Amino acid sequence: MKSVWCKPKLGTAEQRVGASVHRKIPQRGGSQMYCTSSIPQRAGRDSGQVARVRRRVLGATVAFGAAIGLVACGATAPGTTSAGDGPQETVQLTLGTLNAAPQLTPLFAAVSEGYFAEEGLQVELLAISGGTSALSAALANDSVDIAILSAPDTALFNAQGAIDARAFGQLSNGTYDFVVTDDVDSADDLRGGSVGVSSIPGIDYLMLRTFLDDFGVDESEVTVLSLGGSANRVAGIAAGQVSAIASPIGQRSTIEQVGGLKVLEVDNQPWVPTALYVAEQEWFEGDDVEVLERFIDAMNATTTWLRENPDEAVRICVEENGFDQESCENDVAGLLGETGGPYTWSQTQEIDMEGMQVSIDIQAPVVPEVGDLTLEDIATDEVTGR
Template structure:
């Protein structure tokens, strides 16, 4: 179960991950051009397009441009694996989903998001053309094998939210971790799963290759409101509060590099965006991947800022099935900070804003 999965990660934290107070703008340190040049370990959980701003920042050398040495690791097994790495102190910064910060606060841990990359879910539920599940008849999901990126991931939450909304027990379906991208599409195509909850590029690959059809679509704002009741912020840069307290200049440099990447995404065609990526970041052929980028373009922020009202949606969803979150008095203001993106924006040359 979800709760047991996260207990393993939390046991690794020990006393070392005890939280500190949230930084205000003054605590965010000096300019991003300043003196913290020690390497930063950044881990990412998947190749889904929600994380595209990180891939662009890495591929375009923006971290180096702001004076930061970054060591990256891609687990390619879902954001929950990256969360485990963060709480075990085997990475400094995670590229993962915002809702993990809420879960950690419910466990008494201060994990803080400091750059918002994707302002909306980007998730879809797909099935083969002969799929028997019809969302207009929710009970038809019973008995289905549903592919998700990994247990405890936001794709897992998507499914659990749907079940909770319709009073369907979780044990009436089978949840199967299949990863993301081409591997996830292959699981659907080969009949290993009946339904797939995943992101672009998987969503576009499914339709382009005629593997199946999109059944529920939360890529657009209207789609997210239909599925969740509001926008569902997803991909963020997050870290333990202790890292942000000890290395505020590094956090500001990361924020600046991501703002450069977000501007590049906003200012360029999907084809040019894909051309900037190495093959290791591209699922399928580049033409199809470019169409996936175009389909997902609306989910990205322009400057990395969080909107407080939108953060209520993940909290509402988690409270439906996560007993720890449901029982906790969650203070959303402690799950994120705009301090670093604001300072990075102020320090940037006017032409780059």
């Protein structure tokens, strides 16, 4: 596998929050190019002027290697689309994610197995550090065309005015377990103690808040500690730093292996979209939406193939995500089974609209501005429901 590391010119702190990206660019013969950099601010936008740099179109007669050269060097082809009976032109899209995860395997498969190419799309996958706020900033300033965000994050950043974007399809759904230490049997065992979250108002915090309420514990009766990602939260509760966390349902096997922990049954265990395809509002105006339709068609073909060939899903999870064989086998089985639900790796990419509404409802008490949103503000079924 070919690896190239580069550092383009950085933007100022005011232009961007300094998020670094890990570029993964497909090349001929299955090799990959990696590039870590910071993304500079694109041209500013207002109601009268939109930075039309999204639709970077590469003519079909351009050699594939030359097209990759454009991407690697930061060049941009003319932003026009084909008309008439000429050769189909390839639209270049940049898709931003936070980091590699088994649930993202279909995206890697769509690149490596040529499903995007069949729809005339050249998709560049970028892993952006700095959290969801950095990812939303990359979406807002056109550094990425599509971002993978959860439903709560999509609602939050729209409510805050950080983005003006809607979800047009869904990659995965999920819920969380209420994980506590073995000595917790009642609400009294939690009162006066500490609970762990990634951040406020992160999705696991919102879930934990729901669980505590269901368990009869008010948030004011516990100390909320920000511990970081899932692995850090599990480490924190295992070390006795906190007595409860919300853990993704797909990590049940990990919780069982840790020891000294258990999953409490709760009546209210909502499912919400954990990975949505999100694009800025102007993508849904005029002919641009046709590109999103082609993206969905490619993902439909990919998820259909992966469901028919789960062993291939495991292989791509290992080769592209970098996880070990056993982890990928367990994760793929879960994603295709009960821990994934009907909206994970579906063959329609349909959005769980009920889960979207739940995301608004559980977040509104924490961020009142979210309560002013409607489903139409943050999601559309027009692209998947053709």
